[in-house]
Amino acid sequence: MAESITDDRPRVRGRVVVAFVLTRLGGALFVLWAVATLTFFALRLIPGDPALAILGGPGSQASPEALEAVRREYGLDQPLFVQYLTQLWRLMMGDLGRSYSLNMDVAPLVGVQLGGTMQLAFLSLALAWLLALGLATWSTRGGKIARSIGSGLEIVAAALPHFWLATVLILLFSIWLGVLPPISTPGIAGLVLPVLTLAIPLAGFLGQVMRESLLTALESPFVLSARARGESERGVRLVHAIRHAALPAISLSGWAFGSLISGAVVVETIFARPGLGRTLLNAVTERDVPVVVGVVMIVAVVYILMTLLTDVASRLADPRLRAA
Known part of the structure; x- marks a missing residue:
């Protein structure tokens, strides 16, 4: 009986380690998802047009045609939920996008x-x-x-x-x-x-x-x-x-x-x-x-x-x- 318990210890310890790793991994993925979600919607609550910010802000005097072209290029003409899913997919692929103001990755x-x-x-x-x-x-x-x-x-x-x-x-x-x-x-x-x-x-x-x-x-x-x-x-x-x-x-x-x-x-x-x-x-x-x-x-x-x-x-x- 004692020998059987001793033989089961490595197996039990292995299960504990696997459960610990999976729990940590799941928690990490949840934190990353929550951060990405909160950041996305918080930025959308800031007053102003993102397309206008891309073109240099209110002082740029961008034409309506230029604004519309930027919205199509960056997907800003899509529904908000579609933009959210697109961003999540890019983040999952390791793509952080391209800076609007600096025009670089x-x-x-x-x-x-x-x-x-x-x-x-x-x-x-x-x-x-x-x-x-x-x-x-x-x-x-x-x-x-x-x-x-x-x-x-x-x-x-x-x-x-x-x-x-x-x-x-x-x-x-x-x-x-x-x-x-x-x-x-x-x-x-x-x-x-x-x-x-x-x-x-x-x-x-x-x-x-x-x-x-x-x-x-x-x-x-x-x-x-x-x-x-x-x-x-x-x-x-x-x-x-x-x-x-x-x-x-x-x-x-x-x-x-x-x-x-x-x-x-x-x-x-x-x-x-x-x-x-x-x-x-x-x-x-x-x-x-x-x-x-x-x-x-x-x-x-x-x-x-x-x-x-x-x-x-x-x-x-x-x-x-x-x-x-």
Whole structure:
């Protein structure tokens, strides 16, 4: 009987893995469909004629014949639902379309801007983690006063708007001190202010989660057992408590990365930094529907991949999830 149960374990484990993969794949496809659908209909609610936007906007003084020709060329004369199905089919085939305003394929345009935004988001996420972990560790070691100060700093940081923080950082480091450029320039110096603008609010949010989890871990039985075995306080924190405290923050890193990309719209505009955020803002202003859809779909794919990576990281860091 025991041998039969042992023989069934690989089969059961394989079924669990297949079910997990299919569930994740189905969820990813649903997210992409929902993003494409919401983006399509939201853009159609913007006042104005897309054909007129293609020809250069109201100032172009396009003739009715030219407008009609553009509508036929881009399928804008078709019913709205037909346009929607056509766009879904193109996206399924990997065709992001052609930019109205730039007259070039969207895929290479988005590919060029993707690297700058990903660099900004990854650096901001790493710095937010370091700031949050450092503040949580200090506040839990310094007693009640340090905890109160740390909690206040985390709440204030999490509530800071990106546009306000960017303005303050420019005034402080660029105008008053003159040590950093006010706009993004090639090199490390041009990254400092944009990264700080995105990292500080996120660090405040992650810091709150880490601090509460760290306090819970320090009072847990496994920490008390480690102390009873004679481990030093530093060893207890580094080996046991901090690892436990990082688990909630790891789970939230996928969401955090998505918030960083959305924040990049503001940051890249303020610091005149090329990237997906600035490209998206310009495309919305010009009603460049293919560019908007392309950027949003690429961001959705990146978000799905980051969510999957954080799930894997959570399982690697937490033996209970691996066992489950």
